[in-house]
Amino acid sequence: MKIYSTFMGITGAAIASVFLGACSGGGISVGAGTTAGIDGSAVVSRGTITGFGSVIVNGVHYDTSKATIKFDDNPGVESDLRIGQVVTIQGTISDDNPTRGTADQIVSKSAVEGPISAIDTAAGTATVLGQVVHVGADTSFGAGLTLASLAVNDVIEVSGFARADGSIDATRIERSSSTTTGEFEVKGIVQNLDTVAQTFAIGALSINYSTAAIDPELGNLQNGLSVEVKGTLDAGVMQATSIEPEDDIASLVSSAGTRLEIEGIMSNYNATARSFQMGTTQVVFTTTTRFEDGTQANLADNIKVEVEGVLNSNGVFQADKIEIEPNPSIEIEADVQAIDANAGTLAVLGITVHVDPLTTRLEDKSSGADNSPSTPFSLASLRVGDRVEIRASLDASGKAVATRLERDDPDSRVTLQGSVDSVAQPNLTILGVTVATTSGATQFRNIDGTAMTQGDFLSQAQGKLVKAEGTLNGGTIVATQVEFEND
Known part of the structure; x- marks a missing residue:
């Protein structure tokens, strides 16, 4: 049986009633005593696939040898899984090693699938079925795709997480x-x-449900319900063929004590009540909840977090750990200079970057x-001289830790984005790398892309986030463009 939830205003009693009443069907249901291949604790985990061998989600390596796999309620196979897809895993986590688990079932569902109606490459957005x-x-993108390569009317499939305003942060885009x-x-x-009129809207999309098959578990349609709708387009209006409740991950658990691990974006944050939502799932925390990479003061709508906890005896998702996912402000595009697979590091532009196989998204492009x-694809797959693109952040000790590592095709150009350490006109230093600028050959850009003079740019650069593009001469980047970026 699938359980629906409203986006706002769920009472504690209602949550308890819904969560504890859930059982299996189109979604996933798991009891506290479930085991699958290893001795461990039952878990339901939702997050982005960051690596394979078998599948890595939320920092846990899941054995998939006996897993059932579904894509949008249709049977699938493991070979169809891709980096960046958001999946829900039901299985177990080892009691001896919390980074190892066994998956019984893996479900992948798109956030939206349909034709593109608008693209704004400058803003980094596309509109699909009225959803930004x-x-x-x-x-991540499917083979050969970028935002710039897509066009209006291209039909795409998007995995991702909903922001507080209902728009989607894409974790993967591929052609449908x-x-x-x-x-x-x-x-x-x-x-x-x-x-x-038998109509409603999701975002900017108008939907006619006059001939739709409505899942009986949904009950009567009402504003505020979270739903999944399938249908065809007619003059920009979706003619719904089916409407069903959108699964709330906590409602997929049938027994108190089952572990929940959810990655997503916060909405409806209430600091006083110590509660927020991630998609359709209500999360509560206490003064004993452990925070990583931040504190409660860092919580806010649209912050990306990973939450671990249990469905407590009242049927509420009680967080015992909230990890605030870092903003990967560092960007590097260059050739690999050295690799130390044992230490989990590589050197690029003289910068040592640390790679965690359980948390760094690894992809060969x-x-x-x-x-x-x-x-x-792993760090061991790389060779000195390979072209890579890295997104990273600095940890508390100042180390550059990669959130994403991609191997790309060869390119003579290099890119480095980071905070400016120092300025010695006409040069500046980013993460210890010298960036040489000249008034005639370098373009200087403000955050909005407007041109600046060399003097104005360098006078404001200290401590600012700057992206430098150019060529490498020894250990110096000879910049063709430098631009201020939003932190």
Whole structure:
């Protein structure tokens, strides 16, 4: 049985009633005593696939040898899984090693699938079925795709997490097998319900449900319900063929004590009540909840977090750990100079970057790369001279820790983004790397892309986030462009 939830205003009693009443069906249900291949504790985990061999989600390496796999309620196979897809895993985590687990079932569902109606490359957005999709440092693409290569009317499938305003932070974008006249899918909150006209809206998409098959578990449609809708487009209006409740991960658990691990974006944060939502799931925390990479003071709507906890005896997702995911402000595009697989590091532009195989998103984007689970990409796959693109952040000790590492095709240009350590006109230093600028050959850009003079730029650069592009001469970047970036 699937359970629905409203986006706001769920009472504690209602949560308890819904969560403890859940059982299996189109979603996942797991009891506290479930075991699967290893002795361990039952877990339901939702997050982004960051690596393979078998599948790595939320810092846990899951054995998938006996797992059932579904894509949008259809049977699937492991070879169809890709880096950046958001999946829900039901299984167990080892009691002896919390980074190892066994998956019984893996479910992947798109955030939206349909034709693109608008693209704004400057803003890094695309609009799909009336939903604004944000493309950024956490977005992986299917083979050969970038935001710039997509066009209006291209049909794409987007994995990702909902922001507080209902827009989507894309974690993966790929072309869909559907055509512009095919069946599409959208998730979101019911708004502007008109029971006479039998219409409602999700974001900017108008939906007619007069001929739709409505899941009985949904009950009567009402504003605020979180739903999944499939249908076709007719003059910009979705003619719904089916409507069902969007799964709340906590409602997929049938027994108190089952571990929950959820990655997502916060909304409806209430500091006084110590509560927030991640998608459709309500999270509560206490003064004893452990924070990583931040404190409660850092919590706010649209902050990306990973939450671990249990479904307590009252049926509420009680967080015992909240990890605030770092903003990967460092960007490096250059050739690998050295690799130490044992230490988990590589050197690029003279910068030592630390790679964690359980948390760094690893992907081979070079021509001909397979990127399927059967050919997992890792630090050991790299060779000196390989072209890489890295997104990273500095930890408390000042180390550069990669959140994402990609191998790319060869390129003579280099890119370095980071905070400016020092300025000695006409040069500046970023992460210890000298960036040489000249008034005639270097373009100087403000945050909004407008041109600046060399003097104005360098006078403001100290401590600011700057992206430098150019060529490498020894250990110095000879910049063709430097630009201020948003922190």
